[in-house]
Amino acid sequence: MLMRTEFVRTIADGAGPQHGDRSGMARGVIALLAVLLIATALFSLTAGASDASAWGLVKYWLFSTELSQRDRLIVMDIRLPRIFMGVLIGSALAVSGAVMQGLFRNPLADPGLVGVSSGASVGALATIIFGGTVLAPAAAVLGIYTLPVMAFLTSLVTTFLLYGIATRRGQTSVATMLLAGIALAALGVALTGALIYIADDRQLRDLMFWQMGSLAGATWTKIAASGPIILLSLIAAPFLGRGLNGLALGEASAHHLGIPVQRLKNVAIVTVAAAVGASVAMSGGIGFVGIIVPHLLRLVIGPDHRYLLPASALLGSILLLLADAVSRTIVAPAELPIGIVTALAGAPFFLWILLRRRGIVDL
Amino acid sequence: MIEARNLSVAIGRKRIIENIDFQARPGELTAIVGPNGSGKTTLLRALSGDLPFTGQASINSRPFETLKPWQMANIRAVLPQATSLAFPYTVREIVRLGLTSGYSGAGSHDIETLPDRALAMVDLEGFSGRFYQELSGGEQQRVQLARVLCQVWQPVLDGEPRYLFLDEPVSSLDIKHQLIIMRIAKSFAEEGGGVIAILHDLNLTAMFADRIVMMHRGRVDAAGEPRDMLSDDRILRVYECALKVGVLPGSGAPFVLPQSAV
Numbered sequence: 001m002l003m004r005t006e007f008v009r010t011i012a013d014g015a016g017p018q019h020g021d022r023s024g025m026a027r028g029v030i031a032l033l034a035v036l037l038i039a040t041a042l043f044s045l046t047a048g049a050s051d052a053s054a055w056g057l058v059k060y061w062l063f064s065t066e067l068s069q070r071d072r073l074i075v076m077d078i079r080l081p082r083i084f085m086g087v088l089i090g091s092a093l094a095v096s097g098a099v100m101q102g103l104f105r106n107p108l109a110d111p112g113l114v115g116v117s118s119g120a121s122v123g124a125l126a127t128i129i130f131g132g133t134v135l136a137p138a139a140a141v142l143g144i145y146t147l148p149v150m151a152f153l154t155s156l157v158t159t160f161l162l163y164g165i166a167t168r169r170g171q172t173s174v175a176t177m178l179l180a181g182i183a184l185a186a187l188g189v190a191l192t193g194a195l196i197y198i199a200d201d202r203q204l205r206d207l208m209f210w211q212m213g214s215l216a217g218a219t220w221t222k223i224a225a226s227g228p229i230i231l232l233s234l235i236a237a238p239f240l241g242r243g244l245n246g247l248a249l250g251e252a253s254a255h256h257l258g259i260p261v262q263r264l265k266n267v268a269i270v271t272v273a274a275a276v277g278a279s280v281a282m283s284g285g286i287g288f289v290g291i292i293v294p295h296l297l298r299l300v301i302g303p304d305h306r307y308l309l310p311a312s313a314l315l316g317s318i319l320l321l322l323a324d325a326v327s328r329t330i331v332a333p334a335e336l337p338i339g340i341v342t343a344l345a346g347a348p349f350f351l352w353i354l355l356r357r358r359g360i361v362d363l
Numbered sequence: 364m365i366e367a368r369n370l371s372v373a374i375g376r377k378r379i380i381e382n383i384d385f386q387a388r389p390g391e392l393t394a395i396v397g398p399n400g401s402g403k404t405t406l407l408r409a410l411s412g413d414l415p416f417t418g419q420a421s422i423n424s425r426p427f428e429t430l431k432p433w434q435m436a437n438i439r440a441v442l443p444q445a446t447s448l449a450f451p452y453t454v455r456e457i458v459r460l461g462l463t464s465g466y467s468g469a470g471s472h473d474i475e476t477l478p479d480r481a482l483a484m485v486d487l488e489g490f491s492g493r494f495y496q497e498l499s500g501g502e503q504q505r506v507q508l509a510r511v512l513c514q515v516w517q518p519v520l521d522g523e524p525r526y527l528f529l530d531e532p533v534s535s536l537d538i539k540h541q542l543i544i545m546r547i548a549k550s551f552a553e554e555g556g557g558v559i560a561i562l563h564d565l566n567l568t569a570m571f572a573d574r575i576v577m578m579h580r581g582r583v584d585a586a587g588e589p590r591d592m593l594s595d596d597r598i599l600r601v602y603e604c605a606l607k608v609g610v611l612p613g614s615g616a617p618f619v620l621p622q623s624a625v
Contacts, residue, residue, distance in 0.1 A: 020491035105449045106449050245460060248448055249457075252411070255411075256411060256441040258463060303451060
């Protein structure tokens with residue numbers, strides 16, 4: 001079971017006056033991340049193919065000076081919605097990863113890896129393709145919310161299926177969870193493939209870009225549609241913190257501590273599905289944020305979910321904004337889909353986690 | 364008092380325990396003993412509220428079905444046989460989880476030092492900054508006991524006795540720590556709380572238990588004081604093992620040596 005590095009031990013030992021209490025350090029990290037997020041957002045406002053300057057913007061906000069029509073358009077209608085979307089999606093992906101790992105009591109559970117994102121894709125694709133025909137009545141009722149709600153529903157079904165398969169009498173089998181996740185993801189890919197096959201040429205190009213994951217299509221309308229669902233899940237997350245800490249001891253022990261386990265699990269599953277569904281509806285699948293962010297944070301502030309969840313939201317936002325900055329500058333003036341950037345960075349990181357755990361903790 | 368009447372538990376179609384009548388009084392250490400597979404853990408899990416059962420069960424005269432999880436957590440704490448963690452919690456973070464229900468009974472002034480005092484009680488002073496996953500099985504078990512002690516720190520709160528449920532609390536411990544843990548349980552009972560412990564070691568049972576409930580094939584074979592319960596013919600019948608029960612000179616307490624097997 002000896003899996004700790006000296007680095008981590010030093011951090012835990014030096015954590016304040018009371019040994020083993022990392023809450024002070026966690027609060028400090030959260031404050032630091034909040035500052036970093038603001039800095040990253042300001043940096044993102046200025047970075048890009050156009051040279052609209054941050055200073056011009058600050059002057060415009062503070063002193064109401066003139067902003068050129070072109071700069072105003074670039075900043076207000078292209079970059080600002082893009083930053084909002086990056087923050088929403090980054091926090092949704094990181095928080096849903098952290099909640100799911102807490103729920104399954106395993107650091108490898110990630111919505112992208114175990115099929116929840118594929119599940120959401122099926123709902124989203126079905127809406128894009130059948131929105132004008134079979135699903136027209138639903139679209140008439142839900143309006144702009146049709147896409148995120150459909151993605152939420154299919155990811156909810158996937159998450160419940162996964163949990164139902166992997167957990168028996170309060171015991172979660174990690175092997176079953178990962179294997180069931182592979183099966184569900186494969187099913188999702190097959191269904192999305194079938195949907196793409198019947199899509200017409202006009203839909204096809206949109207679908208391909210959407211599937212690779214991109215913030216390029218950010219609009220205020222998209223944010224208005226998916227944002228509220230993500231915000232609701234982010235508001236629910238802090239209430240899960242204490243319960244997920246208890247759940248780390250196992251379902252029975254959590255129950256003995258007085259935690260309403262069944263309700264906790266239901267809220268956690270709906271939170272994950274809402275966050276994943278809404279973010280997939282906005283930008284397609286963006287992988288690995290949900291696994292990297294909580295893992296890095298656990299190394300520094302520990303696994304206490306009361307701090308891990310808000311810290312994940314902040315670091316997830318920061319990482320996604322940075323990945324987006326890379327994706328639109330590295331091949332400028334063209335853009336690389338952000339899903340490719342996160343996968344290029346995230347997949348090797350995931351392998352590194354596996355190597356560290358190999359032979360030490362039974363998967 | 365913890366009381367069960369006509370308690371049965373079935374998992375699938377198989378009846379694991381049947382028609383159990385069980386009592387555990389405050390002020391006493393009640394030991395549940397019996398061979399492997401006799402239903403000890405199932406009984407304790409039913410009494411912890413983990414398993415659906417038929418029959419009646421009550422805690423301090425309140426039926427289980429009227430109590431919410433957090434109300435149960437204020438009255439009883441449960442030590443599982445073993446707990447493994449997937450995340451790198453420190454010992455202190457684990458022990459603090461015992462304060463989740465917020466009803467330990469320690470004053471608000473003492474609550475911050477409670478984890479340290481509980482760790483000192485289980486002979487793990489100075490371990491609070493260590494990672495739980497680094498500890499040996501016996502040390503982990505004692506960390507969990509410290510957590511459980513924090514949950515019901517005062518054996519009696521507002522005139523109401525509270526309970527410790529211990530599932531094989533000493534099975535992974537060395538002899539020194541077996542005695543330390545059994546003394547903690549005993550003094551919890553002496554201060555007015557109730558203790559239910561599943562034990563395998565008949566000698567520790569005879570030494571510390573006020574009452575023994577002997578399980579056999581999913582039923583209660585008999586319940587009573589140690590000197591009445593530990594007899595040659597009962598051990599032969601329940602454990603299918605011909606042992607001679609000895610009597611300590613002086614105290615008159617019974618003891619069992621495996622060497623006496625015929």
